Amino acid sequence: MESVKFLFFCLAVFLPGATAQCTAGFSTIGPCIGGMCPGGGVCMGSDCCQPSAPATVPTIPTTVPTGATAATAVTSVISTCYDLLDCSPYTSLCSNALYRTLLTRKCPRTCGFCSTGSSISRSFVTRSDFAFHNNGNPFLISGTYVVDPEAEMTVPEIIRHWKYPVETYNAVTADGYVLILHRIPFGRKGFNPGPRPVVFLQHGLLCTSSVWIMNLPHQSLGFMLADAGFDVWMGNMRGNSYSRRHINKRITPSNYWRFSWSDMAKYDIPAMIDTVLNVTGEKQVYYIGHSQGTLTMFSALSINEDLNKKIKSFFAIAPVGTIAHVKGLFRYLGDNMYNELEMFTQLFGDQEFLPNTFISRWLTELICGFSSTNPLCENFLFLTRIPVYLAHNPAGTSTRNVLHFCQMVRNKMQLDYDYGQNGNIQQYGLPNPPWFNITRIQVPMYLYYSDSDWLATAPDVEGYLLKKLNPAYVMEVKHLQDYNHNDFLWGLRAPFEIYAPIIDHIKKDWKKTERTVYKKGIWNKIQVIAEPNGGKLSLERDMTGFNHDETRCNTEGDDLVLMAEHKGKNSYPEFHQRIWLPESVGEDSLKCKWDAKKAQITIESISIPSAIETPRNLPTIEILW
Secondary structure: OOOHHHHHHHHOOOEOOOOOOOOEEEEEEEEEEOOOOOOOOEOOEEEEEEOOOOOOOOOOOOOOOOOOOOOOOHHHHHHHHHHHOOHHHHHHOOHHHHHHHOOOOOOOOOOOOOOOOOOOOOOOOOHHOOOOOOOOOOOOOOOOOOOOOHOOOOOOHHHHOOOOOOOEEEOOOOOOOEEEEEOOOOOOOOOOOOOEEEEEEEOOOOHHEEEEEOOHHHOOOHHHHHHHHOEEEEEEOOOOOOOOOOOOOOOOOHOOOOOOHHHHHHHHHHHHHHHHHHHHHOOOOEEEEEEHHHHHHHHHHHHHHHHHOOOEEEEEEEEEEOOOOOOOOOHHHHHHHHHHHHHHHHHOOOOOOOOOOOOHHHHHHHHHOOOOOOOOOOOOOOOOHHHHHHOOOOOOOHHHHHHHHHHHHHOOOOOOOOOHHHHHHOOOOOOOOOOHHHHHHHOOEEEEEOOOOOOOOOHHHHHHHHOOOOOOEEEEEEEEEOOOOOOHHHOOEEEEHHHHHHHHHHHHHOOOOOOOOOOOOOOOEEEEEEEOOOOOOOEEOOOOEEOOOOOOOOOOOOOOEOOOOOOOOOOOOEEEEEEEEEOOOHHHHHHEEOOOOOEEEEEEEEEEOOOOOOOOOOEEEEEOO
8 A cells, every 4th residue: 555655646746757967956866767776776867866965964852842843843853854755764763752752753664766675663643644745736735734543444453552451353244254353341440340331333435444543542432331341342334444354265256245224133233243242141231333334224123023122221322213305425326426336336237336546545635634624624533633533433334335325315225125016026025125213112212413414414313213112112312413424423512412421421320220141061170279389280161251340369158259350362361250160168267359440359378179189278269270
């Protein structure tokens, strides 16, 4: 991808045709042969050129200034480094303490004008973070800036970057798609050994799980939920940047991309929720969805009675049931381009739509990156974070999914995918696609919407969702002012007006909920490690473990209450566990020490049943799993 971006730059600036020698700021290093520079550099006319060394390297302050002085110093450092392109001769310039402190960035990992590359090791920014100066070329973006390092990180890397734990899981759907789930098991305040709410976040159209962690920790919903003490899971729908695998290794691209949001509702949502419940041992999750993430859950709940029992509460942010009053792109496509899109799909098969590429990011960057007054971007929390948003989104979907949204514009209903009369009869046994009957939903719901949202419009929320949903289960409807569709994710006011109330709702609901959740067959081995003389004792039993709302280290009848430390890869200590022992263990026979940092209990003395031979004078026994 970096080479593609650089090629674009080269084509725009050094397009063949001119016969001039090296331009100002460059020096000749040899002849250009066949459009190539064997010794490095870049062809300019008939010469191979490389950046000239500046007469003097600017003096950079070694302390961090404040106010306007800081901005001027930063601009000077960045501009000089960018103009040089290859920072290797001027390492001190790019690794200056001020540059590192203010920007936490780095010079390019490669040198675009030489074959050897930059001598600077990679640890701040890459060449893709460069913005080139506009030297009279209308095809290049003007301005100079540096993006956040998260622009080049994956979701797990971003989470670790902010010092949170992270896990990755696979969920396999009934029709074979492999989906990626990202988990933040606890916040930076530390591990909570007791049972805690499990919250599932689902992104919208053309997005990934990254949307929940794109701003600073105290402003990103995913991080805020983790710091509130919740177990946070973030899903990725089929076809986005993370969930692009299928169990059928030989599936054709056309067959892979043959899906729409109704398939996500039927297969993706249940598969991901079941995976979360199986791992955590909980019976229910709190579900938070945005945009398409609400549409798929409304639809899934309407056709899956069992799923209703697994959702504790449903928080619908920018909720979508129908888009009869949508504005913008979908309105235009639905009204004017639907037949052409349908014909394209019929001719060329199902394809990927708007994947995360340089061109898509560049176009959006051109719109938002340099204008703080652009109404499309002015409500973003940090304009400086826009490159991070664009680096991760759009993240791709299928052309069929886009067609399905366009069908919603035309039929003004929440219907399954329309294959045409003959196709519908073959697919559904009916001439028309079936309706997702959302009146059947029996889950407490909280809706957040705004007049300024062009996709999840107020007329559609009020005229469709609120009229169709069972009012007994609509717990709260919050009509917000001046939120566009993405402001619900990254807006200035979202942490205070949406996220904090959601956290408060979950905490209050959790306090009044009975929390005895059984987990069967999860653990089948206890290893008792004793080291009086370096020896070890293993005790294996068939057991049933389940969550317990206690942090005491004692026995309760035949239950041995302890904390198990998971030794597996990419794991962390799980809940406080109660493990069933067939033999009775008396209260006086167990003494232990609780280590909150390690989230484990060390058994200092224990009476093991006489059938098991135990070493004498055990100083410490740890029970691990």
